[in-house]
Amino acid sequence: MATMPWTATLDYDYPDTRTVDDDAWAPAFRAAVQDQRSAVEKIAADDSPAEVANVLHAFALSGSRLRQLEQAFGVLIAADGTEKRQQIRTELAPELAAHQDWISLHPGLFTRFQQLQQRITSGDVTASAEQQWFLDQQIRKAEVAGADLDPAVQTELKEINQQLALEESAYTQLQLKEAADSPFQLSLFVQQPALAEEQDRQQRRRLFEASVNRGTLAGEDGRTTREIGARIAVLRAQKAQLLGYPNFLESVLPLRTAPSRTAVESMLARIGTGARERAEQEVARINEVLADDLDDPLQPWDLSFGLEKVKATLETESSGGGDLTLDEALERLFDAARRVYGITVVPRPDLPGYVPGAMSFEVFDGSAGETGSGLGLFLLDLYSRDTKSGGAWMNGFRVPSSLAETKAVVTNNLNLDPVAEGEQTVLSTREQRTLFHEFGHALHALLAVAEFPQLSGTAVPRDNVEFPSQVNEVFQELYRGGPAAGATPSEDELWGKGASTLEHVAAVVIDLAWHTLSPEEAAAAAEDPTGFEQKVLQDWGLDMPMVPPRYHGGFFKHVFAGSGYAAGYYSYLWAQVLAADASEWFREVMQNNDDDALAFRGTQFRQELLSRGNTRDPLQSYRAALGRDPDPVALMRSLGLE
Incomplete structure (x- = not known):
């Protein structure tokens, strides 16, 4: 049995990261892989009738140690990706990719899934709705992964997956190196926050050019992240072709909530056209x-400087805005969760941070300290460091599962500038929004109620995962005011929406463009990645030099540092349709200052949607929570595009 790289655990089976031995990661991973392989071979070789216990439960638990290792290593390498840990990831990436292929393409395991499906259909086995959903998911994933392919094709597919694992790791490492070598502390977006306040125009230019020119540093093999990203796109196109799909996007849509490429592109065209018109008006006003x-x-x-200068002259309806100290921001964050979902968040200074400076909290259902009311731990790492990934994200060591008998240990990560000892951390309005957003992901995990860990919390389709986090942003309005439900924002309140929406849509279009190519088209695009992306923007009518895309291929972590958001950066806008509609639903009671009504709706949202995770169709959960299908009108109105 695999041993762990840490020698001690804390409450909720939270690994004491102070005891982690980095030299132990590789042997622990390899032992855990062998543990799961043995367990899967046992499932496949079992000739007794297929049951929920000997197929679904056995499979769900087969990779428990490997999953725990992947979660812990993922948390630590993102928050503190030392050179040694980067080397470990590079070393293990092809091995873990090969193991995932071994699981996905295992003929005996696939047969057992099909046997159980047949017995449930015939009435010989009774399965709960979640168990049936989990089984359907496993069969679908196996089919999408190529379980039905000829063995020779599967061999070729495995080779591509290993190459992808290496290339994605190379992209990540070079992106980190480029960030470390920069004279500026750069955020992920091309428009850096400091540009809004910088009075020195030449300094603004230097900062902007450092940001937009990312992707030009050559690594040891002579390639830039732009070139590595293009190579990744070629490999993904080849993979899709082997799986029988015309492009990579089509190969991942079966596991998404978006019904088709046409549906995604129609949404983008509608939003992009309106955003460009509004952005052109904003630029004209800035010019004046x-x-x-x-x-x-x-x-x-x-x-950014011009947007901020004009904004300072405008009148909006919101109040209670402005900067907040960290203590004030956290008080609002946790108070909102109490008022909406009935939970209590308590500091746990006795628990060490998983990285130096991280904060620890315990989360309770109802009042703190009641027996059995503990939901898990919330761990918060606020500050940037040279070894930390850019941006903000949620991660976790554990997820809730009745089968695995685990509760949540969740992390949120931001990249605030460190403050000198004795000084208070102050969060801008944008940073407060990020705090609420990421805590929405954390709540999705903390409030999960699932039998299978693979379906718990944020394990929803990629284009649905951002929805709960976006909804959580609306609860800032409990403290600083906001629009009434159904109200059309004034032109002053819509200021800046054109530019921000345009840069977002442009990045989405770049992602989709790379992932809707045949292998031959991708290879041709890889000859000139910059030129390819520029033509894509021109074809979509989004080539506005004053408003460059939020990301391009040289620094598109979401898309090329891993496969999670590949052909899926549209997910944020897709989820905003649901989030804007659900936010209006909450505003209907928030505008009346009715805490009882707010708590009632919060309970409904928690029980029917947040707690459900991926234990059923997420759209079904939406209907159960709100009583209707999502209406895109709220999003269009919020963007000034109604």
Whole structure:
């Protein structure tokens, strides 16, 4: 049996990361792989009638140690990706990819899944709705992975998957190196937050160019992240072709909630066209405001500065905004969760942070300390460090599962600038929004009620995962005010929406473009990645030099540092349709300051949607929570595109 790289655990089976031996990761992973292989071979060789216990339960638990290792290593390498840990990931990536292929393409395991499906259909076996859903998911995943393919084709597919694992790891490492070598502390977006306040125009230019020119540093093999990303796109196109799909997007849609490529592109076309019109108006107004301050024409590095300067002259309905100290921001964050979902978050200074400086909290259902009311731990790592990934994200050491008898141990990660000892951390309004957003992901995990860990919490389809986190942003309005339900925002309140939406849609289009190519088309695009992306933007009518895409192929972590958001960066906009509609649903009671009604709706949302995770169709959960299908009107109105 596999041993763990840590020698001690804390409450809720939270690994004491102070005891982690990095030299133990590789042998622990390899032992855990062998443990799961032995367990799967036992399932496949079992000639007794297929039952829930000897197929589904046995499979779900077969990789428990490997899953725990992957979760812990994922948390630590993202928060503190030392050179040694990067080397470990590179070393293990092809082995773990090969193991995943071994599981997905195991003929005996696939046969046992089919046998159980047949026995449930015939009435010989009774399965709960969640058990049937889990079985359907496993069969679908196996089919999408190529379980029905000829063995020779499967061999070729496995080789591509191993190459992808290596290339994605190479992209990540080079992106981290480029960030470490930069004279600036850069956030992920091309428009850096500091550009909004920087008075020195030349300094704005230097900062902007450092941001937009990412992807030009050559690694040891002479390639840049742009070139590695293009190679990844070629491999994904080849993989899709082997699986019988015309492109990579089509190969992943069966596991998403979006019904088709046409549905995604129709949404993007509608939003993109309106956003460009609004962005052009915003740029024209900035030009007027800054005309006396500029010696030459307006440039992209002036955009954020101009947006902020105009915004300072506008009147909006919101109140209670502005910067907050960390203590004030956390008080609002946890108070909102109490008022909406009935939970209590308590500091646990006795528990060490999983990285230096991280904070620990315990989360209770109802009042703190009641027997059996503990939901899990919430761990918060706020500050940037050289070895930390960029951006903000949620991760976790454990997920709730009645079968595995585990509860949640969840992390949130931001990249705030560290403060000097004795100084208070202050969060801007944008950083407060990020805090609420990421805590929405954490709540999705903490409030999960699932039998199978593979279906718990945020284990929903990629284009649904951002929905609960986006909804959580609305609860900031409990403290700073916000629009009434159904209200059309004023032009002042919509200021900046054109540019921000346009840069977002442009990045989505770049992602889709790379992943809707045949292998031959991808290879041709890889000859000139920059030119390819520029043509894509022109074809979509999104080529506006003053408003460059949020990301391009040289620094598109979501898409090329792993496969999670590949052909899926549209997920944020897709989820915003649901989130905007659900936010209106909450505003209907928030605008009346009716805490009882808010708690009632919060309970309904928690029980029918957040707790369900991927234990059933997420759209079914939406209907159960809100009593209707999502209406896109709320999103269009919030963007000024109604």
